Amino acid sequence: MAALALIRHGAYEQLPNTPSALQPYPLTPDGMVQVACEARAFGQWLEQSGYQPEPEIHCSTLLRAWQTAGIYARELARFFPDRPQLRSFPALCERSVGAVANLSTDEIERIVDQDPRFESLPPGWKSASDFRLPFDGAESLLEAGERVAGHLRTLPVFSADRRVQLVIGHGASLRHASYHLNVIEFSDISRLSMFYGHPVVIEKQKRNWVRLYGNWKRRPTANDPTD
Incomplete structure (x- = not known):
């Protein structure tokens, strides 16, 4: 397998106090600049190390990830053996909260409290790796990580040395995928971000x-993970 470059998208127009999940918004102008700077710095490492990016850049289907992939393709154009192609995969998306996607945490908790079938959500539910909301289509963070890890496991074995596959996704699901791949320990999930x-x-x-x-990125364990 080629080396993997796990890349979190840039800063985007995220709704406040709302799980990132499937928010469809674009990168902010500052986010675009930040990604371009990171891509140029990565290009310096490619030049020094002799690694070459694979011609396909994999990204999630969410706009912020696709835009980030496009900036990397532009800034690193001279390093690709062929014209870079962007390929989007639902498997690389952030943890889904299902039927309550893009609602605020307060609204989600209110809906749960109104439904007699459900118990109130536990404190810190957003950051609990094994917790899944009781709605159709919802995943736990661990399940989302396994989904992303499953995609990474399907990447072909490359015969060429010093190749690197760019994968642009979301912080929480990439961290949990890294745990499933034995890149980091379970205890690292809560103290690391991207x-x-x-x-x-x-x-x-x-x-x-x-x-x-x-x-x-090291982060206080009390913080809820965002993508």
């Missing part, structure tokens, strides 16, 4: 994954 637009490049060497470039 910088906007910043690649974490990992490569499987023998039995272990090795981080080649980029850094995880």
